[in-house]
Amino acid sequence: MDWSTHSVSNQVDELREVDLLAIDxxxxxxxxxxxxxxxxxxxxxxxxALGRSETFAQAAQANAAGPVLQRFDARGRRIDDVRFHxxxxxxxxxxxxxxxxxxPFADRRPGRWAAAAAGMLLHGQVEAGTLCPATMTQAAIPVxxxxxxxxxxxxxxxxxxxxxxxxxxxxxKPSIWLGMGMTEKQGGSDVRANTTTATxxxxxxxxxxxxxxxKWFYSAPSSDxxxxxxxxxxxxxxxxxxxxWRPDGQRNAVRIQRLKDKLGNRSNASGEVEFEDAWGLRVxxxxxxxxxxxxMATHTRLNCVLGSTALMRAGLVQALAYAxxxxxFGRPLAQQPLMRSVLADLALESEAALVLxxxxxxxxxxxxxxxxxxxxxxxxxxxxxxxxxxVCKRAVAQxxxxxxxxxGNGYVEESSxxxxxxxxxxxxxWEGSGNVMALDLLRALGRERExxxxxxxxxxxxxxxxxxxxxxxxxxxxxxxxxLDPALAEGQARRITQxxxxxxxxxxxRRHAPVAVAEGFIATxxxxxxxxxxxxxxxxxxxxxxxxxxxxxxxxxxxx
Ligand SMILES: Cc1cc2nc3c(=O)[nH]c(=O)nc-3n(C[C@H](O)[C@H](O)[C@H](O)COP(=O)(O)OP(=O)(O)OC[C@H]3O[C@@H](n4cnc5c(N)ncnc54)[C@H](O)[C@@H]3O)c2cc1C
Numbered sequence: 013m014d015w016s017t018h019s020v021s022n023q024v025d026e027l028r029e030v031d032l033l034a035i036d037x038x039x040x041x042x043x044x045x046x047x048x049x050x051x052x053x054x055x056x057x058x059x060x061a062l063g064r065s066e067t068f069a070q071a072a073q074a075n076a077a078g079p080v081l082q083r084f085d086a087r088g089r090r091i092d093d094v095r096f097h098x099x100x101x102x103x104x105x106x107x108x109x110x111x112x113x114x115x116p117f118a119d120r121r122p123g124r125w126a127a128a129a130a131g132m133l134l135h136g137q138v139e140a141g142t143l144c145p146a147t148m149t150q151a152a153i154p155v156x157x158x159x160x161x162x163x164x165x166x167x168x169x170x171x172x173x174x175x176x177x178x179x180x181x182x183x184x185k186p187s188i189w190l191g192m193g194m195t196e197k198q199g200g201s202d203v204r205a206n207t208t209t210a211t212x213x214x215x216x217x218x219x220x221x222x223x224x225x226x227k228w229f230y231s232a233p234s235s236d237x238x239x240x241x242x243x244x245x246x247x248x249x250x251x252x253x254x255x256x257w258r259p260d261g262q263r264n265a266v267r268i269q270r271l272k273d274k275l276g277n278r279s280n281a282s283g284e285v286e287f288e289d290a291w292g293l294r295v296x297x298x299x300x301x302x303x304x305x306x307x308m309a310t311h312t313r314l315n316c317v318l319g320s321t322a323l324m325r326a327g328l329v330q331a332l333a334y335a336x337x338x339x340x341f342g343r344p345l346a347q348q349p350l351m352r353s354v355l356a357d358l359a360l361e362s363e364a365a366l367v368l369x370x371x372x373x374x375x376x377x378x379x380x381x382x383x384x385x386x387x388x389x390x391x392x393x394x395x396x397x398x399x400x401x402x403v404c405k406r407a408v409a410q411x412x413x414x415x416x417x418x419x420g421n422g423y424v425e426e427s428s429x430x431x432x433x434x435x436x437x438x439x440x441x442w443e444g445s446g447n448v449m450a451l452d453l454l455r456a457l458g459r460e461r462e463x464x465x466x467x468x469x470x471x472x473x474x475x476x477x478x479x480x481x482x483x484x485x486x487x488x489x490x491x492x493x494x495x496l497d498p499a500l501a502e503g504q505a506r507r508i509t510q511x512x513x514x515x516x517x518x519x520x521x522r523r524h525a526p527v528a529v530a531e532g533f534i535a536t537x538x539x540x541x542x543x544x545x546x547x548x549x550x551x552x553x554x555x556x557x558x559x560x561x562x563x564x565x566x567x568x569x570x571x572x
Contacts (some may be wrong), residue, residue: 014332023421026428027333028068032134033059037562038525040361042370043130045524053367055130058110062138068428070099071139071279075431079281083270092268092560093179094234094281103142103279105175107135108187114171116154116331125377126370133369136322137329140435141279141312143319145189145232151311152190152239155251155295162253162295173198179234181257188236192308193227193254193285200229201448203241203302206249210242210292219294221252223287226269229442233268233283239308240292241301248299252292265290267434276434294457309443313400316371316439319409321365323436327414328362328431331355332564334418345417346560354413354547356556359563360533361410361546363449365403367520368513372399390463394456395516401449401506402513404440411436413546450505453512454498461494468492474519480521480538484515514538528558 033039033055043052077097085091107113112131116124128150153170157163165182172187182188198228208225212218224241232239239254244250258264265288272282296304332355335345345351372395378388385525401403414431415422422429429502440446457464469486475481491508500507514537521530535553536542 020333021414022339024334024337026068026330028063028065030063031056031060031119032063032137032329035564036325037565038529039130039133042367042524043123043126046123046370046374047121048127048130049125050121051127051130053529054110055127055134058106058112058131059134061106062134063269067103067138069510070102071429072105072428073097073101074279075137075141076278078278079271081268081283082280083268090263090267091179092233092263092266094268094271094277094283096177096281100142100279104145105137107131107142107146108175109173110135111149111173114153114173116150117157117172122377125373129314129370129373132315132318133322133325133366136319137326139279140319140323141277143315144277144280145191145235145363147312147315147319148232148235148308149190150189150191151315153191154302154311155239155308156208156253159295161426162293172404174347179256180235181261182255185236189232191230191232191235191238192305192312193230193238193240194305195227195229197226197228201445203305204249205240206243208240208242208287210244210250210294210423211251212245216245221250221292221294221555222289223252223254223292226284226286228284229272229282230268230285231280231282231442233266233271233281233285234392238266239295239305240287242292244298249301251295251301251304253270253295254287254290254292258291263317275437275497276431277438278434295503310396311376312443313449314369314376315398316443317365317369317372317396317399318402320404320436320439321362321369323366323407323409323432323439324358324362324403327411327429327432328355328358329564331358331414331417332560334421335483336566349551350547351417352556353549353551354417355556355563356532356551356559357536357546357549358410358413359559360529360536361406362563363463363525363529364533366519367405368395368399368517371516371520372396375572382490387466388462388518390456390460390466390470393463394453394467395513397444397449398509398513398516398533400444401440401446401509405446408436408440409546447505450509454501454505454511457491457496457508458494458498464492471515471519474523475515476522478534480534481515484511484538488512488515525566526558526562528555529562531555532559 042542074097080095082093112128115128169188174187176187177186194203210223213220237253240252240254267286269284338345375388375391377384379392415433475485494564518534521533532554536549
């Protein structure tokens with residue numbers, strides 16, 4: 013007689029042992045379109061490494077263990093260090109070794125920004141915490157390379173593809189990580205309220221200063237240096253490079269008070285720090301600290317869009333793979349009409365985020381150099397905050413919906429979807445929260461009339477004679493042509509941002525995606541049933557089969 017009560021049936025493992033790029037025809041197609049075909053072999057190798065069970069396990073372990081603050085060594089000397097699980101370092105080694113972080117600055121080939129974006133899109137599907145130090149380090153590069161002396165000191169170390177976790181002075185290290193420090197207790201969005209002071213060493217004109225004060229959020233606090241905003245004796249704000257070690261070989265007085273106990277992003281350390289006359293070296297012009305750090309923030313905002321797009325893709329892939337196998341009421345979930353509506357909607361949202369994120373990345377490339385493309389500059393200035401608000405918010409909703417496709421299995425900690433869900437809100441909060449992004453868009457529309465007009469003209473061209481898009485575009489005219497009452501606009505800033513982003517996504521899909529995707533997006537986002545929960549759509553308006561096949565081919569196409 014068999015006494016066993018333990019049998020397992022109709023349980024579906026998460027998708028593993030796949031090349032994350034091979035199962036994503038849309039990403040491959042858009043990379044080729046953007047001139048990044050040369051990067052595909054490397055990205056396939058990276059997608060394969062990331063898609064392994066072992067890498068997913070490392071991601072789970074790095075998050076479960078989390079960082080631990082070590083303020084003192086065994087004999088009581090301050091070290092203000094953070095200890096990480098070895099899997100955190102393994103993931104950073106993988107990330108940095110693949111080279112996407114430095115690629116936009118180390119490589120001159122067209123498509124370099126799209127290729128770098130793809131690296132982030134792949135990595136972010138498996139582990140998001142490691143993207144934080146990578147993003148801050150990458151984003152500091154355009155700021156630091158403006159200063160020849162600083163670049164001569166740091167440039168090679170920033171572009172180096174090795175991960176060096178050692179806690180040593182910068183001069184002793186082949187490669188370094190950087191962070192940023194703006195947010196203080198009394199305010200994060202309003203950087204002008206910063207109270208940390210910088211007292212120049214040896215005369216008012218000196219670029220060296222001693223910093224006193226604090227930062228309330230200081231992610232990756234054990235990075236080799238941070239760019240920090242502080243107030244000068246003249247009352248203005250300047251930006252300073254504050255390393256862990258001073259030039260005289262002593263530890264710099266950056267005291268890590270504690271680490272935040274965060275909702276998500278748990279593999280990554282975010283500290284609270286105090287500066288006890290910490291040594292800093294000014295970056296950028298005196299009194300221009302906010303524009304200096306904002307150049308860095310603009311780049312980090314692009315990466316927030318990419319990171320959230322990656323989360324959306326990760327949720328979609330696992331949801332679809334699960335629904336194709338899991339049976340309910342006698343059929344796989346993916347064959348149930350209502351589940352198909354949900355999955356198709358998630359697929360539309362995911363590709364809309366993808367084309368937007370890649371267009372933005374391309375704009376960063378085309379806006380570089382002595383003759384920047386004016387449309388690219390317009391995209392960079394106007395669409396960065398708009399996309400940051402929209403995509404990061406949509407990722408939160410999408411994470412909850414993708415989790416639910418797995419039912420209770422999605423809600424338990426063994427599921428990668430649970431971690432993804434906890435991770436999702438952070439991109440919306442940091443680097444400029446939602447409202448701040450909407451207000452930034454409004455400010456830019458008001459100040460940068462020529463850029464707004466260029467964007468509007470481009471969107472008009474992209475709408476063609478599609479009546480639903482044409483109507484949406486005409487409704488945006490007052491915004492882009494400076495005919496907006498600023499007093500009324502502020503309360504509507506989210507509404508305006510939403511309209512602009514949806515239109516931009518529709519135009520991009522119309523130009524660059526298959527008809528099923530473009531038409532599906534327009535029908536569901538510009539029709540009578542817009543705005544609501546995922547799956548609340550009329551499937552008769554969609555080619556659901558085509559959408560699901562593109563989102564996750566049943567048989568992945570052969571690799572390049
Ligand atoms: C995990 C994590 C890591 C972080 N790491 C760093 C880091 O490394 N370095 C760093 O400098 N910061 C970091 N931050 C801080 C983050 O950038 C700030 O939390 C964020 O900028 C918001 O600032 P705040 O928390 O002070 O909120 P507040 O500025 O008080 O804003 C609160 C809310 O009010 C809204 N708001 C603000 N102004 C307006 C307005 N005029 N109209 C309407 N609404 C408004 C905001 O959108 C927000 O929703 C991190 C935050 C998190 C969560």
